[in-house]
Amino acid sequence: MLSLPALLICIGILVPFVTAIYYSLQRYRLSQPWAREMNWGQNYLNFMTDPGFWNTLSVSMQYAFYTVALELLLGLGIALLLQRRTRTNNFISIMLLMPLMTAPALAALMWKLMTNPGFGVLSYLLTLVGIEDFRWGSAPGSAMFTVVLVDIWVYTPFIMILLLAGLRSLPKQPFEAAALDGVPRFQQFYRITLPMLTPYILTATLFRLLESIQQFDIIYAMTQGGPGDRLTVFQVEAYLNYFQSTNVGRSAALLMILWAITFFISNIFIKNWLRLRERARGEI
């Protein structure tokens, strides 16, 4: 009886999920209900020759790669800077929670106000260093840069928090022994810190990667997938397909592929994660 809520969620998700599979196998446009029919795998087959689909795949991958790679580097760097438990460091790490607690859609809105070509403070700062007329989210060349920047602003603190918790929980003995033996600090970092931190890094990467490849809020709030189809990542493309071109079939098929990708990624990670965690504990 206590598992009732669990059951409710399962039903609440499984029913729509099965429905989505069903829709993805149909020719189904809300604007043409009379033409609705099963076309089995046709929606998926169409993707092979559909440049729009390949654009979506490529843009999603780019977005996920840039955000996760940069956030990991930055998050690790900041965590290392804040590692020692001083009053200032603790204060800063609390302040850094604020971007993470800001709704991503509203964060995009804040950055939109700051990057407005007319009065945006960031546009103005760029003119000071000689970059005139940088159009941020509204130019094809810089749209990706702009949304990735907002994503970094929101989510780097998440990685920082996890890695900081990891760094501070590492045992002291290996470092003391290495220091006694005169091992240089950068070697301590590569040989001891990094391997012991790997489970934390992997967890952070998994969580961020799965969220990043599904990102909707920041991109939709900033450019609605534009300019043109520059930022039509999976969920944005599926949303536009559903609500603008009312193509339910294609939208569902896109989301199924996105789901398959996330499932695939999480499986790889979980397998490696368990193995690495054992190794990190066993060897050192």
Next chain:
Amino acid sequence: MEHTGTLERILRAVALTLVVVFFMFPILWIFLMSFQTNETILRVPPSMVFEPTLANYKALITGKLETNAASIEINFLRNLWNSVFLSVTSVSLALLLGVPAAYAFARHKFKGSEDIAFTLLSFKFAPPLLVLLPLSLYFQKMGLADTYIGLIWVYQLICLPLILWIVRGYFEDISPDIEYAYRIAGHSWFATFRKIALPLAGPGIAAAGLLAFIFAWNNFIFALVLASADKQPVTVGALAFVTASGIQYGQIAAAVVMSITPTLALALYAQRYLVEGLSLGAVKG
């Protein structure tokens, strides 16, 4: 521990300053913007010196926005109320349903219970639209489209897995021996849960509830798909605001400030619980 040279200390200080500026500046700037009129916002070069005005907040609270073209009525307070109502009810319901379930999962291991718990967590990773789009069609048939009940139901998809997962971890950390001792003294199963397990897992429940509240408040896509203007929370409402033409930028900034203040204040007030919840949700998982 080790000697840090002067150069290294300076470099560290510079790096930390850059970090703080990058992450804090946007919040500070929007905060300042919300106290300015369009004239001072549009100045070139931008400046932090201005005569503060409360006009933007006044306009949002009275709901009458004066623009160059005309006076528009926008009910932003309604959005704010929707956010409060949806988040509070969703989290309360999720705690009511989720905490006993988490306890059951932690204490009564049956065949496949690990699998069920893991499947539940994995739902956190399903693309939201995959569930939302079919659900919106069902909701239309069931008359739940654009109702608070429908929205609260859907918000459970964010809140419940989170609470189940985090609180289960806390219950598992409580030694069953304490509970056995209490039960042997003749207390019922329910009394043990209420008097022993609940208080001991209190910090975990607080952390999970706090995190669920913030996730619910910050959610955008659920209400964007399922709610019309009078049911929309601030995340969707503030965005709709921008498209209304001729709006004063200071009013957008004020709307953003009003929308993010509750979560930021909550986060700073209870940051310990929050960090614990975030780390536990990720690391134990």
